[in-house]
Structure formats: C-alpha cells, structure tokens
C-alpha cells in the first residue's frame with residue numbers, strides 16, 4: 001500500500017485495498033497469513049545487478065520519481081519491492097516445509113516484466129524469478145513449472161529461464177500488446193529447448209476456449225515434466241472487464257483455471273502451488289477473481305467437472321501447440 005504510483009498509473013494501492021476488503025468479508029477465518037520479510041541483497045542479486053538494486057534503494061530520497069516511463073516510484077517503493085520478493089520467499093518456505101499446500105502472495109509491485117537491470121511494465125524486482133532460483137538453490141528442486149496466465153507475456157521470466165530445463169515457463173498471453181514478446185516459436189535454447197511454451201491467445205477468447213487450451217496443452221506437459229513446484233504468475237488482466245485486457249475471462253474462469261492446476265497436479269503427486277499477484281486493473285474483477293481462486297484452493301471439489309464446450313478457435317491453438325511442441329504428445 002505504501003508503493004504509491006501517482007494519479008495516472010493503473011497499478012495503484014487500491015488494488016490491494018479491495019483485495020483486503022474481500023478477504024475480510026469472505027475469508028474471515030479460513031486463511032493463514034504469512035508475514036513477509038524483506039528479501040536480502042544476496043538473494044536479489046541472483047537475478048538483479050547490484051547497480052540496479054542500488055538504484056531502487058535510492059528512490060527513497062524522492063517523494064515521487066520514475067524508474068521507467070510506466071513504472072513510477074515513491075519514497076517507500078523500495079520497501080514494498082523488497083517485501084514483494086520476500087513475501088514470495090516466505091510463502092515458498094511454508095510450502096516446501098509442508099506447513100501449507102498452496103499460498104497466494106498478494107504483493108505489489110508485480111514482477112514478471114522486471115529485467116535484471118531494468119524496471120518495466122509496473123514491475124521492479126522479478127518476484128517469481130528470484131523465488132524459482134531460490135527453490136533450485138536452497139531446496140535443491142530441479143523441476144519447477146511457472147504458469148503465467150497474466151494477459152501480458154512475462155518477457156523477463158522467459159528470458160531468465162530460456163536456457164534452463166529446471167524451470168519450465170508456460171505462458172498464455174495476448175501478443176499484440178506490451179511487451180510484444182512470447183511468439184509460438186520462442187521455445188527455449190540449448191538445454192532449455194522445449195522448456196518454454198508460449199500460447200499467444202486471440203482477442204476475445206472466453207473461459208471455455210482458454211480452459212480448453214490449458215487442459216489439452218498443459219495436461220501432457222505436466223504429466224511429462226512432473227513438476228515438484230508450481231508457481232503461478234497470477235495476473236487478472238485477461239478478465240473481460242479489464243481496461244488493459246484483450247480476452248473475455250470471467251471470475252469463474254480463474255477459479256476453473258485454479259481447479260485445473262490442482263487436478264493436473266494431483267496426477268503427479270500434488271506439488272505445492274504458489275500464486276503471486278501480477279496484473280489486474282478492474283478493481284471489482286480483480287477482487288472477485290481472487291475470491292474464486294481462493295474459494296477453489298480452500299474448498300474446491302477437485303473432481304468437479306470443468307465445462308468443455310470450446311470453439312474451433314480454441315481447437316486451432318491446441319493443434320498449433322501440438323505442432324510446435326511434438327515432444328509432449330499433445331492430442332487434438
């Protein structure tokens with residue numbers, strides 16, 4: 001809430017305010033709160049350059065400044081940014097020590113566009129990038145799946161893990177918008193070849209088609225890869241009411257996506273799931289979508305049937321994915 005971004009940015013403190021109001025009303029007792037601690041410099045330096053981290057700390061000297069044209073900062077932004085990464089790391093500790101099976105890091109600023117030396121697209125530190133690297137280094141994992149369902153491509157996450165098979169980056173996004181990356185053909189490099197999976201979505205795709213893509217494309221990927229941990233870059237700007245969105249997902253669509261992840265995870269030993277907040281700029285849609293995700297995580301029926309009436313557009317995407325990634329045995 002102390003990361004103040006001025007009057008024009010869509011990424012503003014009220015996003016967290018509405019989420020907290022929703023939590024107070026709808027989840028008065030069901031959730032455990034994990035208190036974040038700021039990430040340390042050492043940990044941040046696994047992704048970011050020392051010069052860049054220094055630049056973020058320096059913003060404390062100004063009431064208001066800009067790290068990039070679209071990424072404003074205020075005097076306490078540095079603290080929020082350190083806590084956003086630290087919150088994800090504390091959640092990771094809780095998950096991997098078995099204290100809980102799923103966690104949602106309700107943090108700002110978001111992270112999936114944050115490059116090693118550059119703030120971009122409202123993002124300052126790469127919250128999930130740092131978290132995945134810690135899971136590899138500290139906990140010795142070697143198969144982490146990142147699912148990025150934000151409507152924007154997580155260019156910085158892709159870049160971080162492009163050469164690695166230890167982190168599989170799966171993203172669905174609208175490609176003709178910021179940051180204009182994430183083509184089908186970007187599939188990884190060297191040992192990381194085929195461990196980047198991009199699904200460029202068409203405009204106005206709805207719940208059913210997007211779920212169809214996730215079910216038919218992600219299902220064989222999860223069965224083949226057998227992830228030990230699932231990280232979700234959980235943006236809600238693909239909602240049909242989002243001012244930046246291009247697809248027509250609904251609140252329930254995000255609940256179904258969550259249920260699908262749980263269901264697919266159950267086939268490979270139910271790896272813990274850590275969601276971290278990315279985009280989502282219609283306040284009502286944001287809070288309502290997160291409510292559905294949390295309802296699903298806390299009391300969803302893993303056996304419930306997910307609706308399946310997809311259109312030829314959804315089917316085309318599955319066909320294309322099968323062609324680009326033959327190794328996963330995607331069926332259509």
Ligand SMILES: [Zn+2]
Pocket residue numbers: 150151152235237278279280
């Ligand atoms: Zn986004």
